Amino acid sequence: MKDTEQSIIEAAILIFNEDLSAPLEKVADRAQVTRRTLHRYFKDRKELMDKCQKEIRKACAIAMSDAYYASANPRERLETMFYAGLDCGSKNTFLHKLHTLHDHKHQVANEECSEYDHTFELWKGNLQVLLTKGVINQGMTVDWIHNFFQSVVVVFINSQQNGALDRAEARQLAWFSFSKGIGI
Amino acid sequence: MKDTEQSIIEAAILIFNEDLSAPLEKVADRAQVTRRTLHRYFKDRKELMDKCQKEIRKACAIAMSDAYYASANPRERLETMFYAGLDCGSKNTFLHKLHTLHDHKHQVANEECSEYDHTFELWKGNLQVLLTKGVINQGMTVDWIHNFFQSVVVVFINSQQNGALDRAEARQLAWFSFSKGIGI
DNA sequence: GTGTAGTGTCTCAGATTTGTGACATAATTA
């Protein structure tokens, strides 16, 4: 079933997001399959990792793109895209993490990197518009805001994991912290 | 030399913060020693990890405690302690990460956990005071703010790593994002 | 029922990681 492949990918994103070098057995366990089954779907660790990235980019890029075109003006867009990003959850943060690793040399030549850049192109473009319009605090930089955004997503995920807040409540808090935090 | 032990610990914190299951060779490399030397100072991975936690708690607890007593009132304290936390950098975030791992069951009985709680006792106590006084947005919870704080530290660290902003500038931005983000 | 697709179990070889012993070398101190 295609279902198994998908659930392994989802499991891998969760596990690797916490522990990049975690043994594949952990991923298999989380996906409730055997390591043997995992290997039937993915040749090796690298292939699994690649599929994870592909999956993430697909999901995030679509969500962000939809959100972008769903709104009419930059200010509204920001909020819509913010919630879209929240809903991508750990997919979002994992991708971001991979591209900010200390030994990761970000370069446009690398296809992975350029795809990463592309995933957040609309988002960052919109940020830039709001920055030049003065809607966002002028001292900010696009990169700071983007990192800050990713961080707030992590806070949101945490709050959901330990079940301290219900989803709607947490979403509200997240938007509050983010929007105020960038000076809106 | 005590120096070597310390630099291995520092290296381990940096490496493990990015990749919890990273091979010890990576830690040794970062510390510019051989794996053999690393093992002379630390019996095994677990002992190294424990020493890391001890080091972190010592550094963070002292920094936070100093900051606490250096200020006269809760509002001022918040800012002083915030900067103290920033300066602890990845020590701060690594400790927090360890105690929010998905399979980590936080419990007071566990000595590690109670020490962790103690490290941020003053900080959280002060947050609670500001919350009940209404200085901080009432919809917030102490846990949310604490997680949010940790996230902002990550943003700060990132900005320092890629050298996008100088330290003073980044500190200012961090405080802005944090304080506004909790509704001050 | 028979066939087929998906998965689990068991097994195993190869790779990687880990921890340590033995000894050499460089640096420091007496």
Added chain:
DNA sequence: TAATTATGTCACAAATCTGAGACACTACAC
């Protein structure tokens, strides 16, 4: 200089992780 200390090099066994073959079992389709 001689002794001591810290570290590096090499070697090695044990443990763990990885990827795959062989075969059994289950469910579902025909």
